[in-house]
Amino acid sequence: MGWRGWLVGMLAFALVMAACAEEEDAGRSADDPIRIAMVGPSASNDLAFTQSMVDSLDRLGQDYNIEVDITDGTFVIEDAAVAIRGYAEDGFDIVLAHGSQFGGSLSEIAPDFPDTVFAWGTSRDTFGLTNVYSYSVQSDEGGFINGTIAAHMTESKTIGVVGPIEVGDIKLYIDGFVAGVRSVDPSITVNVNYIDSFSDVALAAEAAQAHVEAGADVMTGVSQMVVGATGVAREHGVLWFGSQTDQVPLGEEIVVASQIYRWDYQLSQIVEDLLNDAVSGRVITATFSNGGLTMAYNPGLPLADDVQAAADAVEAGLKDGSLSTGVE
């Protein structure tokens, strides 16, 4: 092949590349799925924080044409950062950094990918970036409802709480739970034990055991380590209240009610912004009034009518604004 042949070949190649580039510039067609990536700190089926987002993505898929990819178990923040950046480089439309511990990494990564939408939580900080959403939950509301029910059900007048670390939605939930108990009967003793770990199942179990020894006949707890505490609760027939996901699978005979995080409330708004070219970066908070939080009751452990009525009244009050948890 002479130099003319090479020249023609190179021109043809350049034309093909230009055509491809033009097609890319045209953006995603209406039929293309929205590609959403999620990076979660624990297992996808932890019956807690990470699973709450996985379940929410499933629900979101019922309303939108989405393609989801998940990297879970990134309890090492550096691993999560690699995954977040990798998804952005791979051209995902929305990248979810599901964990408040990922904020530092996200603040460094997001500016490098202005055309990618990032969301993280629980947090109320978008770093001033227009492509970063943050999501949070008013988890004290479900805590207040659970606390109200718990106060009606305790016979020993002692309730135990097993918490991981005193931060964010965890602290909100526990403070709300304590406030809910107090609203019914201020004389009830509520022992709160933060074990300073999201994942130490053995320590959670011993904390629960300590609550039982202290006389607790009702307990609650948050995060993936509660599987240790629910084991102790099952062993001693102690009633359990959950948060984040429906925790009935951890003990049909003890789990009374759970607060459910419905992240699809926030996700649907982010997707709508994306579809309408209205990405702006903002904070979106889930509450009972906007449907981002709901309750799940164990049908195998029905509440007495008066207790259910009290719980429903609290939920209605939170929804219409006539009731406040008093938690800040």
Add this chain to the structure above:
Amino acid sequence: MSDFLTVSVLLATLASGIRLATPFLLAALGETIGQRSGVLNLGVEGVMLLGAYGAYYATLRTDSVLLGIVVGLVVGGVMGIVYGVVTLALKAEQGISGIGIFIFGLGLSDLLFQKQVGTPTPIDGLGDVAIPLLGDLPWVGEVLFHQNVLVYAAFLLVPAMWFVIHRTPFGLDVRAVGETPEAADSLGVSVERTRYITIFVGNAFAGLAGAALALELGIFQQNLTNGHGFIAIALVYFGAWRPAGVMAGSLVFGLVSATVLQWKTLGIVVGTTASIVGMFPAVLTILVLVLVSRRTGQPSALTRPFERGH
């Protein structure tokens, strides 16, 4: 503080400390015999995870806790053979290959759990067994003799391990191989065979430690051990490579953790103070390690591969 200083709370704290100490003790005893023969295994955590998952899954499928214990032991033993081949036959650097075993165990246990089980499903774990007569003793009976079988096994293994190391020909071989493998070899002791046995036993103990954790909790989830294996390695140094010292270290760690939990539960420490107090077990371990490392020397051949003629 007066709430804490009651007989019932103190006894509950003691019982809690013993339960918390058990997985550390089993894993640390296994690591002790390995290190006494000159082999460091940083993969204890990974082996514990695999043992925990194996025990959990076997019990979940068969409702047999005994089978779960056996599976935990066997899984640990198999990992011991793998680690032995890697470090002894292939002469891989012990520190790096141990970390490899940890990562392998962490990943495989999670993969198997996701594929075979999925959502954390509770099992009926180990129940407490009361020792006749002793269990009826006032105060100590409830604390010491109403425990599960693996707690009893762990503490009985302490004198057994001491006897093996200090009073048997095999124990003499182990110590010789861990101090001066060349001299042991010149006297006809098979360094490789001795180390294979200690690695096998040590890893079987690590698998059993994982089983003890999963069967006590009655559940498995990703990264269940949460650093227990690494703490167990630290406790070997804490105990100066002696079974009784390792037991003391495990108990101190367990009891301090249990005490902190009780204080938090009773509201004796709250807020930031509680978080600071929560660091006590780790701080104490570091302090003792510093003191012990000044007094006691580790086995001379620790981490040193043996090659005849070198």
